[in-house]
Amino acid sequence: MPGDKLSTAEGLRATRTYGQVRCHNPSCTSRITPEPGANTAKCSICGSEWRIFWIKPGFPRIRGPVWETSQRLANERMAKISGRKEGA
Amino acid sequence: MALNRKVAIVDLTSGTIEKKPIPLEVRKTFLGGRGLDAYLLYKYAKPGCDPLGPDNVVIFSAGILGATLASASARTHVMGKSPLTGMVGSGNLGGFFAPELRWAGFDHIVVKGKAAKPVYIWVHNGEVEIRDAKNIWGKSVTECQWAVREELGDPDIKSAVCGPAGEKMVRFANVMTGIKDAAGRTGMGAVMGSKNLKLVAARGTMDIKIAHPREALENDKKFIDQIVSAKVNQTQGELGTPFIWGATNSWGGLRTNNFQYNQILYADDVEPERIDEIAAETMGKYHMAACFGCQVHCRAKYKIPPSPLAEKFGVVGKYDEGPEYTSQGAFACEPGCTSADTVLIGNHLVDQYGVDNLEIGSIISWAMELYEEGILTAKDTDGLDLRFGNDEALIEMVHHVCNRDTRLGDILAEGGIRAAEKIGKNAIKYLIHVKGMSNLHSDERATPGLALNIATASRGSDHLRSRPAIDLYHLPQEVMRKIYSSPVPYDGPLSSDHREYVGKPWQVFWHEQCYMAVDCLGICKYHTVFLGATLPNFEDWPRVLYYNTGIEMTPQEIWTVAQRCNNIERLFNIREGFKKDDPYKGDVLVDRYHDEPARRGAPDVIGATIDREKFKVMRAEFYQHEGWDENGIPTPETLKRLGLENLDKEPSRI
Numbered sequence: 001m002p003g004d005k006l007s008t009a010e011g012l013r014a015t016r017t018y019g020q021v022r023c024h025n026p027s028c029t030s031r032i033t034p035e036p037g038a039n040t041a042k043c044s045i046c047g048s049e050w051r052i053f054w055i056k057p058g059f060p061r062i063r064g065p066v067w068e069t070s071q072r073l074a075n076e077r078m079a080k081i082s083g084r085k086e087g088a
Numbered sequence: 089m090a091l092n093r094k095v096a097i098v099d100l101t102s103g104t105i106e107k108k109p110i111p112l113e114v115r116k117t118f119l120g121g122r123g124l125d126a127y128l129l130y131k132y133a134k135p136g137c138d139p140l141g142p143d144n145v146v147i148f149s150a151g152i153l154g155a156t157l158a159s160a161s162a163r164t165h166v167m168g169k170s171p172l173t174g175m176v177g178s179g180n181l182g183g184f185f186a187p188e189l190r191w192a193g194f195d196h197i198v199v200k201g202k203a204a205k206p207v208y209i210w211v212h213n214g215e216v217e218i219r220d221a222k223n224i225w226g227k228s229v230t231e232c233q234w235a236v237r238e239e240l241g242d243p244d245i246k247s248a249v250c251g252p253a254g255e256k257m258v259r260f261a262n263v264m265t266g267i268k269d270a271a272g273r274t275g276m277g278a279v280m281g282s283k284n285l286k287l288v289a290a291r292g293t294m295d296i297k298i299a300h301p302r303e304a305l306e307n308d309k310k311f312i313d314q315i316v317s318a319k320v321n322q323t324q325g326e327l328g329t330p331f332i333w334g335a336t337n338s339w340g341g342l343r344t345n346n347f348q349y350n351q352i353l354y355a356d357d358v359e360p361e362r363i364d365e366i367a368a369e370t371m372g373k374y375h376m377a378a379c380f381g382c383q384v385h386c387r388a389k390y391k392i393p394p395s396p397l398a399e400k401f402g403v404v405g406k407y408d409e410g411p412e413y414t415s416q417g418a419f420a421c422e423p424g425c426t427s428a429d430t431v432l433i434g435n436h437l438v439d440q441y442g443v444d445n446l447e448i449g450s451i452i453s454w455a456m457e458l459y460e461e462g463i464l465t466a467k468d469t470d471g472l473d474l475r476f477g478n479d480e481a482l483i484e485m486v487h488h489v490c491n492r493d494t495r496l497g498d499i500l501a502e503g504g505i506r507a508a509e510k511i512g513k514n515a516i517k518y519l520i521h522v523k524g525m526s527n528l529h530s531d532e533r534a535t536p537g538l539a540l541n542i543a544t545a546s547r548g549s550d551h552l553r554s555r556p557a558i559d560l561y562h563l564p565q566e567v568m569r570k571i572y573s574s575p576v577p578y579d580g581p582l583s584s585d586h587r588e589y590v591g592k593p594w595q596v597f598w599h600e601q602c603y604m605a606v607d608c609l610g611i612c613k614y615h616t617v618f619l620g621a622t623l624p625n626f627e628d629w630p631r632v633l634y635y636n637t638g639i640e641m642t643p644q645e646i647w648t649v650a651q652r653c654n655n656i657e658r659l660f661n662i663r664e665g666f667k668k669d670d671p672y673k674g675d676v677l678v679d680r681y682h683d684e685p686a687r688r689g690a691p692d693v694i695g696a697t698i699d700r701e702k703f704k705v706m707r708a709e710f711y712q713h714e715g716w717d718e719n720g721i722p723t724p725e726t727l728k729r730l731g732l733e734n735l736d737k738e739p740s741r742i
Contacts, residue, residue: 007624007625007627007628008570008571008574008625008627009314009617009621009622009623009624009625009627009628010310010314010628011570012567012570012571012621012622013314013317013622015567015622016318016319016622018319022561022562024335024338024339024690025339025690025691025692026339026534026560026586026587026690026692026693027587027690027691027692029562046691048690048691050338053361055322055323055326055327056322056326059319059322061323061331061335062334062335062338063334063338063359063360063361064334064337064338064355064356064359065338067353067354070690071353073690073691074688074689074690074691074694076691077691077692077694077695078687078694081685081694081695
């Protein structure tokens with residue numbers, strides 16, 4: 001039977017990170033470190049802003065977008081795409 | 089030993105029952121669960137049969153690890169030809185039925201024919217009986233389970249049942265067990281109803297002998313530690329699967345208003361954190377439960393809190409479990425509703441009727457768009473104002489579909505393609521489906537790999553057949569290489585960017601084998617590389633398999649079993665009419681994926697579509713990995729390699 005060599009899954013366990021979330025903007029996905037207990041966190045790279053829920057102390061997750069920021073960024077993007085299409 | 093379980097062939101027309109052993113060679117060829125079910129379906133269902141006729145079969149099974157010391161070895165698989173799609177019908181449920189079936193001496197129950205009157209099947213300690221169901225027919229999912237326990241005098245009986253929706257042959261009715269455990273999708277509950285089969289009850293005290301118990305326990309301790317230490321499972325243990333819905337809505341990956349949008353705005357009330365609060369308010373702080381042998385405990389318990397909607401439908405205080413993320417899709421984003429009350433009520437109703445939440449939510453949302461487009465009118469809806477965001481109309485329609493008691497409800501109960509034919513007026517244009525099955529509430533326009541998964545899955549649009557969900561995690565290349573280069577070598581391209589098309593066919597192919605292997609073993613997908621990259625996969629399973637059952641297999645051999653079983657499902661679909669580009673039965677996406685850009689969500693999701701040509705290139709590469717020709721048909725070489733070259737001609741191995 002297989003010996004004691006670590007499997008891929010077991011080996012990858014060491015790569016887990018704590019206290020951080022990944023920005024949910026797909027083209028960004030950079031690490032964000034929320035202040036302990038904070039309700040929101042902003043991505044310093046792309047400017048997206050997220051509402052934070054704490055599964056337990058030291059273990060944050062993104063609950064959802066800060067809707068106002070999300071809407072503003074979405075509208076800006078939509079305007080850019082629309083302008084590009086009109087200009088094309 | 090853990091392998092000495094049997095197959096029972098139950099003919100409801102003649103009333104005969106055959107019990108057959110499962111030869112070791114068959115075990116090594118198909119393992120069990122979904123894999124062996126696929127073989128039995130191919131051999132026992134009459135080619136071209138009416139899915140709701142006596143020539144179809146419905147099969148109930150446990151995986152080869154069911155009820156062993158392996159973690160979460162709880163899964164039951166149900167299979168037949170689908171009355172919704174006319175192709176592979178398949179559902180997989182958690183809970184406690186499969187372990188009880190194994191303790192009762194059986195791994196697979198194959199039901200064929202049709203009973204002259206309602207019956208149920210009673211499986212206990214090596215015996216199988218067909219019994220009169222006059223006292224339980226017509227009862228809800230939970231009522232019938234309690235009624236059969238009372239009738240047989242044993243409160244520990246576990247049953248796989250069809251609810252009222254299955255009795256009425258709603259084409260997307262589920263097989264259910266417990267409160268909410270559902271073999272959903274593809275209408276296996278309707279197949280039960282068509283056979284006048286209300287339930288299969290199981291109770292057993294036959295030991296499962298573990299091949300190497302000490303080693304199995306030691307290994308499982310490590311295995312369990314690996315599983316519960318994963319962040320994704322810790323999140324599940326706190327919030328249940330609704331966390332997936334919340335994460336997906338945050339960036340704009342949810343079909344909203346029947347796919348007109350890809351994000352539901354200001355839906356804070358439906359987010360998992362709020363659902364969790366309601367569950368805690370109604371059931372107390374420790375409100376999470378688990379399936380047999382599982383440490384993740386991802387199932388919330390709740391009671392429906394008072395609200396005007398709950399009072400109107402008479403469900404205040406009703407107990408249920410979940411909701412799963414699929415109910416958030418069905419009763420929130422797809423119909424454009426933003427109330428947790430609606431989600432909890434809808435979830436309760438589908439659990440009691442025994443109907444697929446994904447399908448009913450999707451099809452009512454489709455009807456809502458048809459109503460707003462003027463294709464359906466108030467005359468068609470019997471005056472119901474079937475607009476998006478009308479919570480009351482949504483819940484009302486759930487009753488009408490499950491009871492088939494209005495003209496529109498009866499039409500929708502036939503499933504999308506048949507309903508579109510009856511409605512006419514180009515209603516099909518608005519139907520979001522693959523192979524006739526509605527999509528999950530997710531929007532795959534920004535994720536080509538996930539789009540390829542739903543287009544090519546064997547049972548129709550399906551996130552549980554081959555979805556490379558970890559593609560969303562932006563994993564480093566070296567991590568992806570480690571995962572996807574084993575157990576079979578792969579040195580082709582892989583991309584960490586989930587908007588890419590390159591490398592995705594291999595990921596979909598890899599996950600297809602991974603999920604089939606899990607379904608053959610009979611363990612939960614949350615214990616493998618579905619939502620977490622650090623969860624066990626092929627390299628970890630040989631030890632679990634050997635210590636529990638005594639069967640020695642390499643990771644590559646398990647992979648080959650999975651590929652063999654996936655090819656049987658493919659061959660079944662080909663037999664039943666699959667054509668690569670057929671809009672109703674092919675490996676294709678509906679036009680909206682290609683033609684209508686995403687309009688909401690994170691900045692770089694906006695504008696996303698699936699490029700038609702790139703999609704075709706992905707699909708062609710996926711076929712190559714599978715060993716299929718350019719039309720998606722397994723080549724003779726592939727069939728020979730997998731030992732399937734004589735599948736049509738050979739007598740059934742069981």
